[in-house]
Amino acid sequence: MVSRKEVADMAGVSVATVSYVLNDKPGVSDAVRERVRYAIEQLGYKPSYAARALKMKKTNCLSVFVNYLGDPFEAGLLNTLEHITRKLGYFIYFHTYQQDQEEDFRRYFAGRIDGLLLMGQSLREETLQAIKAEDIPVVSIMEPVRAQGIAAYIDVDWEAGMAKLIAHLKHQGHRKIGFMANGDKEHPHERRKLAFAAAMKREGLAVDESSFLYGCGRLEESQAQMAKYLARGTAGYHTAFLAASDLMATGMLAACREARIPVPEQFGIAGCENILMTLQTTPTLTVLHYPRPEIAALAVERMIDLLNGEPAASSKLETKLLVRDSS
Amino acid sequence: MVSRKEVADMAGVSVATVSYVLNDKPGVSDAVRERVRYAIEQLGYKPSYAARALKMKKTNCLSVFVNYLGDPFEAGLLNTLEHITRKLGYFIYFHTYQQDQEEDFRRYFAGRIDGLLLMGQSLREETLQAIKAEDIPVVSIMEPVRAQGIAAYIDVDWEAGMAKLIAHLKHQGHRKIGFMANGDKEHPHERRKLAFAAAMKREGLAVDESSFLYGCGRLEESQAQMAKYLARGTAGYHTAFLAASDLMATGMLAACREARIPVPEQFGIAGCENILMTLQTTPTLTVLHYPRPEIAALAVERMIDLLNGEPAASSKLETKLLVRDSS
DNA sequence: TTGTATGCGTTATCAA
DNA sequence: TTGATAACGCATACAA
Numbered sequence A, B: 001m002v003s004r005k006e007v008a009d010m011a012g013v014s015v016a017t018v019s020y021v022l023n024d025k026p027g028v029s030d031a032v033r034e035r036v037r038y039a040i041e042q043l044g045y046k047p048s049y050a051a052r053a054l055k056m057k058k059t060n061c062l063s064v065f066v067n068y069l070g071d072p073f074e075a076g077l078l079n080t081l082e083h084i085t086r087k088l089g090y091f092i093y094f095h096t097y098q099q100d101q102e103e104d105f106r107r108y109f110a111g112r113i114d115g116l117l118l119m120g121q122s123l124r125e126e127t128l129q130a131i132k133a134e135d136i137p138v139v140s141i142m143e144p145v146r147a148q149g150i151a152a153y154i155d156v157d158w159e160a161g162m163a164k165l166i167a168h169l170k171h172q173g174h175r176k177i178g179f180m181a182n183g184d185k186e187h188p189h190e191r192r193k194l195a196f197a198a199a200m201k202r203e204g205l206a207v208d209e210s211s212f213l214y215g216c217g218r219l220e221e222s223q224a225q226m227a228k229y230l231a232r233g234t235a236g237y238h239t240a241f242l243a244a245s246d247l248m249a250t251g252m253l254a255a256c257r258e259a260r261i262p263v264p265e266q267f268g269i270a271g272c273e274n275i276l277m278t279l280q281t282t283p284t285l286t287v288l289h290y291p292r293p294e295i296a297a298l299a300v301e302r303m304i305d306l307l308n309g310e311p312a313a314s315s316k317l318e319t320k321l322l323v324r325d326s327s
Numbered sequence C: 001t002t003g004t005a006t007g008c009g010t011t012a013t014c015a016a
Numbered sequence D: 001t002t003g004a005t006a007a008c009g010c011a012t013a014c015a016a
Helices: A004-011 A015-022 A030-043 A049-056 A072-087 A099-106 A125-133 A158-171 A189-202 A219-231 A246-258 A292-307 B004-011 B015-022 B030-043 B049-056 B072-087 B099-106 B125-133 B158-171 B189-202 B219-231 B246-258 B292-307
Strands: A061-066 A091-096 A115-118 A138-141 A153-156 A177-181 A212-214 A240-243 A268-271 A286-289 A315-317 A320-322 B061-066 B091-096 B115-118 B138-141 B153-156 B177-181 B212-214 B240-243 B268-271 B286-289 B315-317 B320-322
Touching: A004 A015, A004 A030, A015 A030, A049 B049, A061 A072, A072 A091, A072 A246, A072 A292, A072 B091, A091 B072, A099 A125, A115 A292, A138 A292, A153 A158, A153 A292, A158 A189, A158 A240, A158 A268, A158 A286, A158 A320, A177 A189, A177 A219, A177 A246, A212 A219, A219 A246, A240 A246, A246 A268, A292 A315, B004 B015, B004 B030, B015 B030, B061 B072, B072 B091, B072 B246, B072 B292, B099 B125, B115 B292, B138 B292, B153 B158, B153 B292, B158 B189, B158 B240, B158 B268, B158 B286, B158 B320, B177 B189, B177 B219, B177 B246, B212 B219, B219 B246, B240 B246, B246 B268, B292 B315
Parallel strands: A061 A091, A061 A115, A091 B091, A115 A138, A138 A153, A153 A315, A177 A212, A177 A240, A240 A268, A268 A286, B061 B091, B061 B115, B115 B138, B138 B153, B153 B315, B177 B212, B177 B240, B240 B268, B268 B286
Antiparallel strands: A286 A320, B286 B320
């Protein structure tokens, strides 16, 4: 590990001068600048991140809590997050988040990251306190289910979106519409479930507990649950199903195929994210389009604002209804 | 930000004593220990990570370069990595890796992480030098395509695995067997392609460039490429296709369904990872089982070895053939 | 059993 | 235009 002192010695200057060159400060003669640059190059010197972070009280690192690293919907958000923040000079870390691991994370906040990005998770009160104590700004993509103290989130207007989907299905003649929910009430999918229920009521359609299946956010589980539902013989009770995620909608599609129930003729299905896969299913999936790049970009923008001491603000973007072959 | 000095003042002791308590050093009276603990609790003190990292020249952080964050195969590895390392007291960071971003990462190694985990990527020579200069151990899950200086990798024996798959298909009567490859020669999938070619030759079956399609590791692209292949009318030239990833195998399945080509009657398809999804496709997918939890656990074990100064070592585990309905 | 003092690699202030 | 030097928060050798 070569430190600044060695560079200074080799260039025959003081450590301060090396700093000036490194940070492009004015007031260093070209000759000295060149000598320092040469020494840095020769020695392969890299500034120590830890020392700089200690001195500056700034890490240039951001952290993202991800619900599940294999999720294609989240991946679309993460890619944009990573690109934009890297261009801004930040390093961004991804971790999977689970409620029961929050405690492990609490000691994580002191002097490691400048900001925290959430993917709609609701944090425990103590964790929030720890974050606040360290003065770490939090921005959530997707509105947390429990509002909490998180003042900055970026999301779509789920109720308006679900209303569009429901109106479309209603127009197709559907009256009994079900919903494949996540099941975990702390999961960001929960907000989509609530929005579905609210929109159904506003459309004058019935919702009760029998309207819901629970697919845990996973294709496989959703497929299994749907298969069980269809096998119960009460098939036909609902004529259409929405899902809290495209992955779960795809699972339902697979279950219908297995059960030889024609979609959309006998059963309508729709998702609410527009992940790439929904264009490749048979039939292609009717979805709400969730503008992931825009949302991620806005989230970063908000984060930078907060890091600059500007006040928190939230935004809700619009979804777009894409009618395809599954409805 | 509350520092150790404040804790010391409140407890009426020196900063050193606070350190002793914090690090569970012996030789502190119970009374003092209690007082310090109380002060820490009251003030909500958390040790500064940056300061500790600077002093100890150890960050307790590991980094993982991931090919694609939405990939279900990689996700299975990441989950295990995260669990095990966290239990060992490490924080683990995930980043997506792309060749053209290596330069950005070069300054990342100085004082930020103790070790680097790769998912089969081949790094540039300069990057490798930078890593070596910082004395950061590297362990790769999946053998890198270009051997390089990476002395520690954990993988399965791909050639033996591909041989099992091919022998199985041969036994089913297939002679013309194709392979859906990635196309990116630096991608870890490339090794599976090479293993396929080698195993085919050893089985006395023909392989040439026409044996390969290129799905870029993605379901959608694989499906599109397969659809194009089937539409060419030369369909029937190959009677079976393997894929470098289960996701791509699933894409081929979807393409066959679209083209109304019955699998496995007219066309055999198989994957080589055994991700969960392969149990839910129609038909279920014949696969090689890649033991992800075991591989990930071994990788962590090797990393800890290297961190303790023990010599590098590599391992190759066995795959298992799971014959299901697609072949 | 506890305290003092030093250094880790930086940045930044103040002198020279 | 450059150089000493004092922090930053922590761990630890050594002294008390």
